[in-house]
Amino acid sequence: MLATQLYKKGFDDIVIIEHNPRIGMKIKVSGGGKCNVTNEEVSEDNYLGESNFVKNVLLSYTPRELLDFLNKRKVYPSIRSLGQYFCKKSADEVINALEVGISKKAFLLSRKVLSIEKNENYSIHTDKGVIQAQHLVIATGSNAYPQVGGSDIGLSLAKNLGHTYTSFSPVLVGWTVQKEQFWMKDLSGLSTYVSIDVGHKKLFGELLFAHKGISGPAVLSASLYWKKGLVYIDFLAKASLKETFSQKKKQVSTQMGLPKRLSKLLLESIKLKDKSVEDLNGQDWEKLELLKAYPMSPAGNFGLKKAEACIGGVHTDEVDSNSMESKLHDKLYFLGEVLDVTGELGGYNFQWAFASAVVCASALEKSLIKENV
Template sequence: MYEIVIIGAGASGLMVASKYKEKSIAIIDTNPKIAQKIKISGGGKCNVTNAHVSEQNYLGDPLFIKTVLSAFDQNELLAFLKLRGCEPLMRKDNQYFCKNSADEIINIFKKEINNCALFLNQSVLKITKKENFLIQTNRKTFEAKCVVVASGGLSYPKIGASPIAYEIAKNFGHTTNATSPALVGFTVQKDQFWMKELSGISMVVGIRVGDKRFCQDLLFTHKGISGPVVLNASLYWNKGLIAIDFLPNGSLKKYLKNSNKLLSTALPLPKRFIKAFLTHLDIGDKPVSILNEEEVQKLSQLKNYTFAPAGNFGYSKAEVTRGGINTDELYATNMMSKLVKNLFFVGECLDVTGELGGYNFQWAFSSAKRVTLSAD
């Protein structure tokens, strides 16, 4: 019998274990090692948070998100890490990364959970409740006074992701909002197949999706488009149109002014890109001075290229899962279920999804710190 069983040894589960390390805790994870997503995140350096974090960087209920973030904000997270010997550096776009490797954070948690009983290579299958909770795995049954579900979303199934959080929530009467892959690349429809030929090219563009606009790197791939700007756009995309500004730093007029240069030289864009784009528009690479009105009109698409992506690269490539457990049914002050006493949900399994830039780890850690056991 444990006071707390934590399902998932990822960012949020480990932070809960660290907060309650004096209690008797069992942590269960499918993976053979803890913190596998921290390990692979941020290109191996873990983008742990951002200098500017607010509810506006997330999809989900703004009031719930604001309340949870206020419990443990980015400065408190950085202070927590610093106190334990890890000082992430701010790199581009206000993002904080580990100096050398994500292991700097993982090693902290290894120490923090020293006193916990760790059960790896073991998957939770079901939870029931009589007086206490019974947590059934593929190996044994655990008993606990409190359960913290920190098992994340559906992204990256190859490192342990499973729908268990949603199943547990549903079995205890909770509702979940539709889930889909997010922070993920877009596949393209036939009309945009010209993009696939540009695989490997990266350039700064602006993307508008709904009322959100991002200006960052876009990467053409053999499947479609990816890169930070596309990942961010994917969070807010709902099967409609998106618009790309391939010249985010100036007007088309500015580049086409009084020029006898060839289009491919006058426009500050990668040559391979502009050639493919001109072919797509059915315009030859000609001197700017001889463009007719119709051609200039077609070229204006460089500032507002509107199309509907075919879909996305799916959960195997998505950094996060959009949607999840309905936060209306949890107390934002302690992350406990409003329906079942001593059942807590934290991290990515909730219907809260952050933009690219450290916001998802910040959410995992803030929501974990919010967990407050009833007797506290």
């Protein structure tokens, strides 16, 4: 996006160093290959990071502006549930739109960056030689999805240039389970609508039971905010307990509104024998309350290969949100996920990447004009 914006303004002395054989590999695999490119509603509340920094960048480039940009390039993402915009055909639509107008010579593909030196300019050492640059933009992402090239090289480069950072950790990822919840593994492939309380957040969506534990949109969203400890799952998220079990003559299991196998194992896990609602005593009702706030401590997560993003990154107090320029070095910039800003599931991380790129492009344009006067 940065190069696209600058090329549009006539600045073509740009190279894009990419260690993959083509650009946009993470875009290509995102959203099940359809790329959840943005969300209808985006604010700093959808992100972990310094809120004022995030807000300032997001206000500079809205989802509507991103959609207009794509529409002008014949890409028309469609809105789905929860305000999420996906490509109609494939993520290649977004990649192709970003490549429009950029010379093929600008792309230095299959080239690995080894180190960077700051002298009069920036010396970028790669496995195929050294590149000199007056301006340097580090937009290397995180080490989520290492199978398509995700790495923490950006943090190493930032450190060498004097910046501080928080190491990456996988988020937007499924959870493994403790022994007490091994019964969940027997439900692999089954899904149900839940809410999950984690810290100060309540997240809604589908929970998917998997061989390793639990996944699905609700879990992935909750994983962004989880720190070691308990979370609480509401398996009856669509109604209150009294509303759910309103028919006194019927069995508890038939009124839960859940797949039969899940109802059976849930009742076993809370040690409640299936019976008619009218036969429930006070202690039974206390056990049923656990279905609205089922406590569990995830054992861990599915790891970087399954994570859609990472928390951590270059500390934003060392970067100017009006330009994305380093406060330590002139003409050094940081964009996207390499910064210590992470969005929720639902297109927020792409919106952050594009917004930060546009902010940087605007600042670079002004700098380049000033230099050429």
